[in-house]
Amino acid sequence: MTTSYLTQYLLMGLLPLALFGYLIGRRKIRAQQDPAARYKTSENLFGWFAVVRMLVPAVIICAGATILDLFVDSFEVPWPMFAATALLLAAGSMWLAVRAINPRLKVRTMIEKTIIRVLLLASLISIMTTIGIVLSIVFEAVNFFRLVNFWDFLTGTTWNPDSATIDEDGRTQPLFGSVPLFAGTFMITAIAMCVAIPVGLLSAICMSEYASLPLRRIAKPALEILAGIPTVVYGFFAAITVSPLVVDLAAKVGLDASYTNALSPGLVMGIMIIPLVSSLSDDVISSVPQSLREGSLALGAYPSETIKRVVLPAALPGIISACLLAVSRAVGETMIVVMAAGLQPNLTWNFLEGMTTVNVRIVDALTGDQAFDSPETMAAFGLGFVLLMLTLCLNIISLTVIRKFRLRYE
Amino acid sequence: MSMPIDPRSLKKRKNSEGQFKALSFMAISVAGIFLVLFFSDIIRKGYTAFQQTEIKAVITYSQTIFDNPRSALDPRINPLVSRGVTRILPMHLRENPQLLGQTEEFWVLANAEVDQYVKGKPNRLKPNEAALVDELLAEGTIKKAFNIGFFTNGDSKLAEMAGIFSAAVGTLYVLCITFIFSFPAGVMAAIYMEEFAPDNRIMQIVEVNINNLAAIPSILFGLLGLAIFINFMGLPRSSALVGGLTLALMTLPVIIISTRAAIRAIPDSIREGALALGATHWQLVWDHILPLSLPGILTGTIIGLARAIGETAPLLIIGMVAYIQDVPRGLTSSATVLPAQIYVWSSESIRAFTERTSAGIIVLLVVLLTMNAVAILLRNKYERKW
Numbered sequence: 001m002t003t004s005y006l007t008q009y010l011l012m013g014l015l016p017l018a019l020f021g022y023l024i025g026r027r028k029i030r031a032q033q034d035p036a037a038r039y040k041t042s043e044n045l046f047g048w049f050a051v052v053r054m055l056v057p058a059v060i061i062c063a064g065a066t067i068l069d070l071f072v073d074s075f076e077v078p079w080p081m082f083a084a085t086a087l088l089l090a091a092g093s094m095w096l097a098v099r100a101i102n103p104r105l106k107v108r109t110m111i112e113k114t115i116i117r118v119l120l121l122a123s124l125i126s127i128m129t130t131i132g133i134v135l136s137i138v139f140e141a142v143n144f145f146r147l148v149n150f151w152d153f154l155t156g157t158t159w160n161p162d163s164a165t166i167d168e169d170g171r172t173q174p175l176f177g178s179v180p181l182f183a184g185t186f187m188i189t190a191i192a193m194c195v196a197i198p199v200g201l202l203s204a205i206c207m208s209e210y211a212s213l214p215l216r217r218i219a220k221p222a223l224e225i226l227a228g229i230p231t232v233v234y235g236f237f238a239a240i241t242v243s244p245l246v247v248d249l250a251a252k253v254g255l256d257a258s259y260t261n262a263l264s265p266g267l268v269m270g271i272m273i274i275p276l277v278s279s280l281s282d283d284v285i286s287s288v289p290q291s292l293r294e295g296s297l298a299l300g301a302y303p304s305e306t307i308k309r310v311v312l313p314a315a316l317p318g319i320i321s322a323c324l325l326a327v328s329r330a331v332g333e334t335m336i337v338v339m340a341a342g343l344q345p346n347l348t349w350n351f352l353e354g355m356t357t358v359n360v361r362i363v364d365a366l367t368g369d370q371a372f373d374s375p376e377t378m379a380a381f382g383l384g385f386v387l388l389m390l391t392l393c394l395n396i397i398s399l400t401v402i403r404k405f406r407l408r409y410e
Numbered sequence: 411m412s413m414p415i416d417p418r419s420l421k422k423r424k425n426s427e428g429q430f431k432a433l434s435f436m437a438i439s440v441a442g443i444f445l446v447l448f449f450s451d452i453i454r455k456g457y458t459a460f461q462q463t464e465i466k467a468v469i470t471y472s473q474t475i476f477d478n479p480r481s482a483l484d485p486r487i488n489p490l491v492s493r494g495v496t497r498i499l500p501m502h503l504r505e506n507p508q509l510l511g512q513t514e515e516f517w518v519l520a521n522a523e524v525d526q527y528v529k530g531k532p533n534r535l536k537p538n539e540a541a542l543v544d545e546l547l548a549e550g551t552i553k554k555a556f557n558i559g560f561f562t563n564g565d566s567k568l569a570e571m572a573g574i575f576s577a578a579v580g581t582l583y584v585l586c587i588t589f590i591f592s593f594p595a596g597v598m599a600a601i602y603m604e605e606f607a608p609d610n611r612i613m614q615i616v617e618v619n620i621n622n623l624a625a626i627p628s629i630l631f632g633l634l635g636l637a638i639f640i641n642f643m644g645l646p647r648s649s650a651l652v653g654g655l656t657l658a659l660m661t662l663p664v665i666i667i668s669t670r671a672a673i674r675a676i677p678d679s680i681r682e683g684a685l686a687l688g689a690t691h692w693q694l695v696w697d698h699i700l701p702l703s704l705p706g707i708l709t710g711t712i713i714g715l716a717r718a719i720g721e722t723a724p725l726l727i728i729g730m731v732a733y734i735q736d737v738p739r740g741l742t743s744s745a746t747v748l749p750a751q752i753y754v755w756s757s758e759s760i761r762a763f764t765e766r767t768s769a770g771i772i773v774l775l776v777v778l779l780t781m782n783a784v785a786i787l788l789r790n791k792y793e794r795k796w
Contacts, residue, residue: 325625
């Protein structure tokens, strides 16, 4: 119950104390200054000075106690007593600050230094989030890889985590070969890319080179709407509308398609990723210097020849990294595959059959009723680990390439 | 000196130019066609859910309603009526005790199959029941009314009773938590990085890291929420608090990136002017940079929040998809959100849930599109060109 205690204590104790400190700090400096030479703003600053001096130790000690309570198992912070101590400390620190107040004190500098430190802390939250993601996944994944050999996990072709529960005493090794899952992920990603990259790239070209202003005014918001549709909605659309359509069409051609085929989530995911590809490539294409285009056009080339022979080669690194980001997005996309792809691991080239993916298995393992330390749940973290590494590599490569590319033409 | 130009090659080039141009316009129209198909499909599937079939019943209120509510109904219409009446009728009587012993015309909910039949959708109504429904329709004792329950009820196992109210409240809670935790931290981080940060290796890492965080799959944030907020810090599972915190971490990079862009758009003359007049750096930030970049910051924040409330995958992982009927009573009680509700309904096998799912999607899309439109209006109205 640390959170509720801390909030209560912060609200009930520190707020009145802060108000009191503010008023008393202002009053103190007012008494010391010549009333004729009064600056209202700087009086307020002395009030803030008292507040800051009071809050800093209180917040530090709170954070320290919370960390101790969370990380050291045997240590249980006696919260009521702790709250009293912290409030006393805050009050004491405030008293010292008020005592030290005199007109020559450089309060503005002190306050601004504190503010900048707080801002620095805020900018480190993102780093801590990344560390948090990596740690939380690695920690559980290590437990999993103690049970299952990492190499077997990467190269095994059978995914059957349930076999331990099916036969109790025979050959009871559950099988965690992740190849079928990654095959499904890559199959759906590949289908999505076949849709997203050509359509996204061509629409970026159209927007930046051919489209008239009215068309751009319509097309840009349309793409933004496409990007704003939640993935769960795309998933529903893929499962309820596209899948039956695909099955019907396949039946017309004489093919047998499953309702959980890989094609429909792939197609819908491709549509979902079009705005990402087109906006990134649009950026890249428009950062190619105009002089290159003009040079080519002046030599008599058609716009399409200019695009194909001059603009695209110049923009290639940026476009490749846009594609990598799109792949990373597709690999990490969850809701569409959870709703429209199958649950059965299936190692096949036929995209009309049901296939499952890494993300489907993660969601399935963590939303079921398994105990948290069951191998299947831990396997979800193992899969999450590989997913993290994969997307991390794709992102970092593409981000560095884009950065370098931007620098080249700046 | 002139080079001979082969007219055929010229023609070929011209053709290929035309083809390429047509191709690129086709690519744009793919997006447009999809949008039209998508919206018409969802609306066609979902608009019927805003109406609900009701049956007129003459009800004599007596004590037996508490024990056997169905006994108060005409046995002829009994099989057509929703099982929900066993809750609705006693509740109605309890709220209006003066009705005891009186007789009243009461429009009761029809069950999902009757509802689907009346709306002309696939159903599993038996032929004799269907005939009865046709008869009652002709009599005018079955009607379609505006479906208030859809907006005031929580989730239910009965399609005709299911509504989005508890999910909407849950979404509101999650949205508030996300905003409270991500907005100040994001803006503060962006200010530090743009204004105060030294240009050193650590800040470069922070920058790469933020861009990378914006591209990490959302499901991994769910794993983080599960491992850190729930297992490590012991916050209650499937609560709005955990959901909001997880989404806040996801929204943070979006807010940071858009805030930095907004700050960077302010011309140096403003900075130099303030500094020349003797403002300290913080005074410059607080009095000039923040007010001037506020429209840009708010636009980015609204877009980030809209993305957060449409997000489902991390919430699946931290257990916000459980069957939750009641409105969450606080930040730490079990809650669900609109997209999660849509997910739960979409996996129901009963056909009647399909239209509820689509109707839920319509509501969610209206909310999200409104948020995005507000953001764009805000940007167009207050954005200054320097």
